[in-house]
Amino acid sequence: MNLGQGLRLRRVRALARLLTALSLLVVLVSAYLRLDGAGLGCADWPACYARLLALPPAAPDYGMARLLHRAAASLSLLLACFLVWQCWRRPALRPPALPATLLLLLMLALSALGIWSSDPRLTLVNLLNILGGLGLVSFSWRVALASEPPVMMLQRPGAPTVLLRLGAACLTLTVILGALIGAGYMASACPTFPDCDGNWWPVAAGWPALQTLAVLQAAPQPGDPAGVNLHLLHRYAAVATLLLLGTAGVQALSGSEHRRRAAALLLLLLAVTVALGILTVLAGFSLWLAVAHGVCAAALLATLASLLHRG
Secondary structure, three states: OOHHHHHHHHHHHHHHHHHHHHHHHHHHHHHHHHHHHOOOOOOOOOOOOOHHHHOOOOOOOOOHHHHHHHHHHHHHHHHHHHHHHHHHOOOOOHHHHHHHHHHHHHHHHHHHHOOOOOOOOEHHHHHHHHHHHHHHHHHHHHHHHHOOOHHHHHOOOOOOOHHHHHHHHHHHHHHHHHHHHHHOOOHHHOOOOOOEOOEOOOOHHHOOOOOOOOEOOOOOOOOOHHHHHHHHHHHHHHHHHHHHHHHHHHHHOOOOHHHHHHHHHHHHHHHHHHHHHHHHHHOOOOHHHHHHHHHHHHHHHHHHHHHHHHO
8 A cells, every 4th residue: 555545544543543432422412412302301200201293394493403403414424425535546445345335325314314204203204313322433433443554454363253243233223223212202201210101021012002103192192102111122132232241351361452442442432321321210310411322322332342352
């Protein structure tokens, strides 16, 4: 690799890291806007939860928060365009080019989805926005990983272990289930821990009620069958993730220096994310605990990408 390509790789890596930070900011502000508008942590809980769902679509004034969200998202899109150009201009930087292109396509898709995002009652739109925000963080960091110096590429020990792959699959499932809870404003359906309104296993009546294409009219009440099922599945998937990823992370601590650092950060974020999820329920669904839970989940996905990349 010549000097010019090395400089471009460093520039791409710096841009990707900046985009990761901006994506985390977008996830944080988006979660705040969505959850605060839903009344999460409001004084007369749960009566005011998702109060917007019973009203016509409107754009509540959040002042600086909404401005910050739009500025961060717009700057991210501009930087992503420049990043893709840096990757594909001749001679192309093949390793980071594909994730950079996917990142840009995801940003464009989320921008188009914004047409329907003003209506909080659209469950599918909410779900795609939540998962898309998490995807922005993950893809941005994958670009940074793919643009590492060739010396670091040669130090990779090999393919990820089966245990790590199983943990990654469980984490993905846990995140999707959590996103479904957020998209359907179903926090109030399960205000207790570790049981779920007296239930320890999913209830039969809950499966037909899971409608991701539904237009919501009001937030589910405590004991709602669909909400109970989602909460229980989310919690059991989180336990499986904790066991599988925790074990894989401990095993990875015996690897190379870069692998050890990724594993240590993974274990820390895994513990913090689980703790925040539990505290969110025990604290009566505090707004900032819920926001922090989502941001930590995004950071956990990016850290998992690092460990998978290290092998």
